[in-house]
Amino acid sequence: xxxxxxxxxxxxxxxxxxxxxxxxxxxxxxxxxxxxxxxxxxxxxxxxxxxxxxxxxxxxxxxxxxxxxxxxxxxxxxxxxxxxxxxxxxxxxxxxxxxxxxxxxxxxxxxxxxxxxxxxxxxxxxxxxxxxxxxxxxxxxxxxxxxxxxxxxxxxxxxxxxxxxxxxxxxxxxxxxxxxxxxxxxxxxxxxxxxxxxxxxxxxxxxxxxxxxxxxxxxxxxxxxxxxxxxxxxxxxxxxxxxxxxxxxxxxxxxxxxxxxxxxxxxxxxxxxxxxxxxxxxxxxxxxxxxxxxxxxxxxxxxxxxxxxxxxxxxxxxxxxxxxxxxxxxxxxxxxxxxxxxxxxxxxxxxxxxxxxxxxxxxxxxxxxxxxxxxxxxxxxxxxxxxxxxxxxxxxxxxxxxxxxxxxxxxxxxxxxxxxxxxxxxxxxxxxxxxxxxxxxxxxxxxxxxxxxxxxxxxxxxxxxxxxxxxxxxxxxxxxxxxxxxxxxxxxxxxxx
Amino acid sequence: xxxxxxxxxxxxxxxxxxxxxxxxxxxxxxxxxxxxxxxxxxxxxxxxxxxxxxxxxxxxxxxxxxxxxxxxxxxxxxxxxxxxxxxxxxxxxxxxxxxxxxxxxxxxxxxxxxxxxxxxxxxxxxxxxxxxxxxxxxxxxxxxxxxxxxxxxxxxxxxxxxxxxxxxxxxxxxxxxxxxxxxxxxxxxxxxxxxxxxxxxxxxxxxxxxxxxxxxxxxxxxxxxxxxxxxxxxxxxxxxxxxxxxxxxxxxxxxxxxxxxxxxxxxxxxxxxxxxxxxxxxxxxxxxxxxx
Numbered sequence: 001x002x003x004x005x006x007x008x009x010x011x012x013x014x015x016x017x018x019x020x021x022x023x024x025x026x027x028x029x030x031x032x033x034x035x036x037x038x039x040x041x042x043x044x045x046x047x048x049x050x051x052x053x054x055x056x057x058x059x060x061x062x063x064x065x066x067x068x069x070x071x072x073x074x075x076x077x078x079x080x081x082x083x084x085x086x087x088x089x090x091x092x093x094x095x096x097x098x099x100x101x102x103x104x105x106x107x108x109x110x111x112x113x114x115x116x117x118x119x120x121x122x123x124x125x126x127x128x129x130x131x132x133x134x135x136x137x138x139x140x141x142x143x144x145x146x147x148x149x150x151x152x153x154x155x156x157x158x159x160x161x162x163x164x165x166x167x168x169x170x171x172x173x174x175x176x177x178x179x180x181x182x183x184x185x186x187x188x189x190x191x192x193x194x195x196x197x198x199x200x201x202x203x204x205x206x207x208x209x210x211x212x213x214x215x216x217x218x219x220x221x222x223x224x225x226x227x228x229x230x231x232x233x234x235x236x237x238x239x240x241x242x243x244x245x246x247x248x249x250x251x252x253x254x255x256x257x258x259x260x261x262x263x264x265x266x267x268x269x270x271x272x273x274x275x276x277x278x279x280x281x282x283x284x285x286x287x288x289x290x291x292x293x294x295x296x297x298x299x300x301x302x303x304x305x306x307x308x309x310x311x312x313x314x315x316x317x318x319x320x321x322x323x324x325x326x327x328x329x330x331x332x333x334x335x336x337x338x339x340x341x342x343x344x345x346x347x348x349x350x351x352x353x354x355x356x357x358x359x360x361x362x363x364x365x366x367x368x369x370x371x372x373x374x375x376x377x378x379x380x381x382x383x384x385x386x387x388x389x390x391x392x393x394x395x396x397x398x399x400x401x402x403x404x405x406x407x408x409x410x411x412x413x414x415x416x417x418x419x420x421x422x423x424x425x426x427x428x429x430x431x432x433x434x435x436x437x438x439x440x441x442x443x444x445x446x447x448x449x450x451x452x453x454x455x456x457x458x459x460x461x462x463x464x465x466x467x468x469x470x471x472x473x474x475x476x477x478x479x480x481x482x483x484x485x486x487x488x489x490x491x492x493x494x495x496x497x
Numbered sequence: 498x499x500x501x502x503x504x505x506x507x508x509x510x511x512x513x514x515x516x517x518x519x520x521x522x523x524x525x526x527x528x529x530x531x532x533x534x535x536x537x538x539x540x541x542x543x544x545x546x547x548x549x550x551x552x553x554x555x556x557x558x559x560x561x562x563x564x565x566x567x568x569x570x571x572x573x574x575x576x577x578x579x580x581x582x583x584x585x586x587x588x589x590x591x592x593x594x595x596x597x598x599x600x601x602x603x604x605x606x607x608x609x610x611x612x613x614x615x616x617x618x619x620x621x622x623x624x625x626x627x628x629x630x631x632x633x634x635x636x637x638x639x640x641x642x643x644x645x646x647x648x649x650x651x652x653x654x655x656x657x658x659x660x661x662x663x664x665x666x667x668x669x670x671x672x673x674x675x676x677x678x679x680x681x682x683x684x685x686x687x688x689x690x691x692x693x694x695x696x697x698x699x700x701x702x703x704x705x706x707x708x709x710x711x712x713x714x715x716x717x718x719x720x721x722x723x724x725x726x727x728x729x730x731x732x733x734x735x736x737x738x739x740x741x742x743x744x745x746x747x748x749x750x751x752x753x754x755x756x757x758x759x760x761x762x763x764x765x766x767x768x769x770x771x772x773x774x775x776x777x778x779x780x781x782x783x784x785x786x787x788x789x
Contacts, residue, residue, distance in 0.1 A: 058557065063556065073594070113561070113592075113594060125592055159674070160607075160643045160672075160674040161641045161642060161643055162609055162641045162643050165609075202641065238640050238641070244636070244640065266637065272638045274637060275637045
């Protein structure tokens, strides 16, 4: 959500009942959903203050102190439908984006519970239902997967799971008060501008790091993951995008320093997590500086990560294959997590503790209260396979998001973005030999940068519902100049309560 | 064709069909799972372990609860001298959320398994002609599971919030989620985390008549109801199956830990609750028993 718009309204009775109906429908959706499910790991955007939600309704009736909350509860429902017309390709492999026309969807319903435990102590619990159908089994696209809600373990059968359970403890260090508004996973309260915040439990690293205020929630702005965070940030997590671990944040005036250690998956891109944090882990460091230019807010963030995880290096896989061609994917047996090409190297032969490094820079700046731009770029070493996120080794994205105040539709949101991602030369050589990784495997490769342009317009209805039309244009899907381009048309319905 | 040839052909075909039909029956049948954890705690703020104090009052209120439980050997099967703890350890944590208004309590409970383990091997252990596979659920292997979601309400129909006799009604709907049955590993496929005995895989319901009261410093509560379960919960034939009758009663002195009607209180006393199911037995089938 863009900061700036901040005005609370007095919900009239009709709006309240409309909201109750929305909430009841969404709650029923959570518990009784019968279509597909897949969930994203991005943190929820803040509620627009004028939109309907239960906490505002209770506060309006003097039943809840929304500025100093002991508890809160929010919810959301999002349905995303996408369709890809047929496109041309010189060849396809076992893990290619299919060339035939194809549909995809995700549906999620989420409840966000927050509870104050003691002074500075907060607990959050977030159950979620997800149902999903990815394009081509989530194969064939590198850093520009068309819907960030998609999960690697999703199915069309709705799955109820616990996305987050964590504790947050804040220690004030002075510097004056700062108001934290009531939102999903944020109790309304006042904190010191200088403070230390500890987060421990089961969460996604995106709940703490890369908190870009313009584009990070596929339920409200862009759909493509290229614009949600760094596409080449291989942060350890389970196949849904969540981890166990701890994070520490130091807020000191306009500076924020963040550290975190989180659990990786036991095997790349799978759901089970390795809880041996002393042996396998993802370490993340971020420095943020907030500023204003001509009265408009902006921020610069520098992020670095170092993973020590059980993965395979592309060079090792190629060397193993060239040394003994019987050690191919088909002969890996139960050790192979991906589809198998019997005439190609496979990472399953060479998995061992490896280190992966990356560094990224993110910039955001508001031009007016309602218009903001952002840019992110990251460079990862690209020597080893993707462990948890997606098949990109370098990435860059830029975009702009605006609210519709200028045309008297202040709840409407529109945006346009451009993203590029690349893979390392050794990664490309591995794919060109017919190798497969967690997402890619065309059987061959004519290396090129993968690119995407996305535009969307989101219309607000009934204060708490947004209906979105979205278009994406992808070229060189899977970093392969012999495939594509691809058009993807999408629609989204999102409700909050 | 001569009649003797026809008879021979017919005999051969019958033998083949019989062999084909009977062969799978000679193999051990894989036992299916069911919702093993069935200690359904009362709604947050309900005041008792499984019943409801029916003391809802005033305007909008609410409660949250975090409870945990452990069961040792909750599912054992045996036949003769052979015994197997299909589930030997089971630990859950329950997240509960309730809203009260006047005399009504609405609630949502979500159970998260912390650990479910057993003694059967991943390749299956045979007991009495059945193959059992034990679950192996833990925070690492299954980082985010939730089992059946439970939504319900309790309403006070008779009496006030502190009356000596209060009568109410409660209903719950259990929405299936999680894994019912573990499966044998497929040769050549990557190993799959075995998760099972988390759910019946069907919708279930509970209807309960509730009563409670306060007489001076003494308090009591009880319930009588039915748990409607479409599924035969038996891992093998001959075990109890189907719906259950629910009974419960509890009483004790109530020791206030503060002043005012809303002050927390400590209740010390016995609680008894039980389920009764229809049962059929078979001497040739292994016997399943549930502990807690």
